[in-house]
Amino acid sequence: MKVTVKVHLILTKYQINLTNNQNTNIELSEKSLVKDLIKSINIPIEEIGMVLVNGTIVKNDHILKENDIIQIYPPIIGG
């Protein structure tokens, strides 16, 4: 299945094919979890602070489906 991924600029160092807020389409097997996606794009799981699927904050074991839009952020610091 195809999903769309956006990665925050701080995390783009891990994946040269993904750039900040640019939609990138990725093929995943059916019923993949958020953590499977993160593994497939080579970002260390401890570097992830927040994941949103279609605008809703989800946990790492959330099951993805066709055409989901996934936003991945590092731990949020500062302010």
Next chain:
Amino acid sequence: MAKIIRVNMTDKTLSEHEVPSKYNMLGGRGLTSQIILDEVDPTCHPLGEKNKLVIAPGLLAGTRVSTSGRISIGAKSPLTGGIKESNAGGTAAIKLAKLGIKSVILEGKPKNDEWYILKIAKDEIELINAEDDLVGLGNYDTASRLKEKYGKKIAVMSIGQAGEFQMSAASVAVLDQDGIPCRHCGRGGLGAVMGSKKLKAIVIDDNEANEKLIDIQNEDAFNAINREWAKVLIVAKKGLTEFGTTALVDPINAIGGLPTKNFSKGSYESAEKINGRTLAETIKSRGGKPSHACQPGCVIRCSNVYHDKDGNYLTSSLEFETVTLFGSNIENDSLDVIAECDRKCDDYGLDTIEMGNTIAVAMEGGLEQFGDKEAPLKLLDEVAKGSVIGRVLGQGASVTGKVLGVERVPAVKGQAMAAYDPRSLKGTGVTYATSPMGADHTAGNMLPGAFGLNPNLSDGQSEGSRKRQIMATVIDTMGLCIFVGVDMPQMEYLSKLLTNAVGKEVSVDDILDIGKEVLRNEIKFNKLAGLNELHNRLPEFFKREKLAPKELVFDVKDIELDMVHNF
């Protein structure tokens, strides 16, 4: 030997005092709040002779601990009517520590209209008449003039026109390590308290001074722990080093919490024009600095130096709060306009958080149009001129809302909110509601991911806010920057550092007890000043108006807010 300096502005007497032993384990916010509770009548007028302006470096000031150079200022606030502490980076705290000065207490009020400068140097503390032409200047010119006269290496704490006018949004500027007045004790109108005492500036010269505020008992162990912590910070805070705090624009926008059009929406369609990447690229293309340390020894270096289109210096330390509140919150997508607003606020001596909100409220009240790029610059100039409308705006968002008949004023205890909508970031909303400081994100920010909570849901937010408020108070008391992290691993490092500093066990619980005691002091002062639990509430519209795009309201129950300070 550490000392406390008292400056009586009524009779212009100066005196030095030993530090009472009860203040030994206090510094920064812990010390300013303790002194205010001990010495200031909670019912006093904030701009009257009974209020005191208390300045204190943190407990770890002058040590090698990274970010330990923040300076705290406290007083009864003209904005909130309660106790206030506001801190900033820069060079003032480090120099005061080197002079062995644990606190400067400014009391009384001159009976005449003359303005003064307080000069603090080794073996020399002096109250000097300010030259006539210094009065009325902004912080940039004030700093240039004082550096010319007293030397380039001095630290300066000064007020601009807003402080002179005793406006409730007035800040106290602190020079950064490049000698630029871009670090501000911004919140709560402390610049107005300094202005009420007719003190234009404090000059701090640490030439030949070599005192210490804290005598480290086990220096080798202390330094080893400090080195280890610094290494951890360098890796963990890389995002802040590379992109500064504006890296927050995207995630806060994504969770629907980016204040837009005076807190009427939580998402901004032009967020990409003002986000961390655009800011970093703009700064680099014009020869500015995307990463910059506000104080010597900081390994995080979250600050920046912003140049205009022609490549000339415009402003420093353009932060997430300023970018958002002068950006999306007034529907302005121009970083250059935001940077000009920041420069004007720094120069006139205004809190950017209060003023971004104030201008949004003014726009909602029909004074100007949202999206008008000239409007915020024009309104800030009115503040510096002291025109009638400028005087209204300079009193902050709450007064401006009253004058213009605007209900949607995002403030608690009279102080406007930072750039997180509490309907989306509910834990931060709990902190806004309950902090003795008024709506202050630095008092215990609950950013996404903190304690594993979903910021859009109310579950667990009160407990999370309680923990963060206690730990943030500890960090403020140590004189550190909250960007080291307001979390248990940092409390553990502080426990180890203090154990080796004082030569006896200081447990994590002992550290947390310091934070709890300081908060209790602040709550006690506020109660005596007439602020109680009923003031620990968000404005009504946050509970009623659904925030687009996520249609969220603030639904943390009052009973949970009342339990936040049960510790």
